[in-house]
Amino acid sequence: MRIDKKIFAFFLGFILVGTLVAVFFPKEEKRNDDAVIRIGAGDDMSGILMDETVAQLDGKYTISDSVESSSFQDC
Numbered sequence: 001m002r003i004d005k006k007i008f009a010f011f012l013g014f015i016l017v018g019t020l021v022a023v024f025f026p027k028e029e030k031r032n033d034d035a036v037i038r039i040g041a042g043d044d045m046s047g048i049l050m051d052e053t054v055a056q057l058d059g060k061y062t063i064s065d066s067v068e069s070s071s072f073q074d075c
Contacts, residue, residue, distance in 0.1 A: 039054075
């Protein structure tokens with residue numbers, strides 16, 4: 001088989017697999033605009049950056065502060 005036919009077969013297979021994935025894989029039924037998004041950060045530099053990000057988004061979105069503890073393993 002020539003190389004150009006192999007390349008064409010690869011791209012055709014790639015497009016076919018992508019189409020099958022888009023059609024048959026599960027999706028959300030509808031978009032929930034009222035869903036709550038939780039964001040969080042530690043007490044290090046990521047917390048400072050998160051506070052700055054929340055301050056910039058304050059006019060566009062409703063932001064509520066709730067302190068909730070959850071443990072996670074870092075590294």
